[in-house]
Amino acid sequence: MTTFWVPLIWLLVAGVLLALELAQPTFDGLMFAAIGALIVSVITALGPLPVLLQVSLFIAITVIGTLWLMRWSAQRNPAPERQRQRDDLAEVLGTIAPGGEGRVRWHGQSWAAASLDLDRSIPEGERVLVVGRDGTQLQVMAQTTVSRKTAD
Known part of the structure; x- marks a missing residue:
């Protein structure tokens, strides 16, 4: 696969994830996956990256973003009993x-x-x-x- 298509594929993945996130009435955390795909798309457009590194970067951004959101949400909305x-x-x-x-x-x-x-x-x-x-x-x-x- 030529390096020209790789950023476009990641951009397409970001668009699909964003469309899925916006189509649902609740926030399911796909936003960070869409952001991760968008970041990987930009990075691969700047220069070639091994596929394993691309996928690892995408997963890391998604997981870190989701964990950050869960922590922020827990601090903002205390447990009901508390x-x-x-x-x-x-x-x-x-x-x-x-x-x-x-x-x-x-x-x-x-x-x-x-x-x-x-x-x-x-x-x-x-x-x-x-x-x-x-x-x-x-x-x-x-x-x-x-x-x-x-x-x-």
Whole structure:
């Protein structure tokens, strides 16, 4: 095969992969394969490369790009349980007596709260877990109590 056709073949592969990626409603990662084929097409147009090196370069670009995208996506979109746990935390605005009522800051607003922890008071500034809601009053527990109960 003459070296004239090699870049055109890689360009065709890039076009097919790009068309497949754009035809689907979800992102399947074919974009990095298309980018890899395009890069190999440009490199082979500049000078001849052994076929094994061309394929290796294509695979390396595809794998590295896909792994980077997976890592970036995981950092951008935290696991649902971690996000839920962060959403369920509130800050105590004034000391809450055991089983008593007080106020907490939850999602940037002050809420009335009732402590479900009957053993100890919850000091001001401590983070509490919102475990329920009764109308406009939150039901909260100290995080240490929750972790102690799950350990038992």
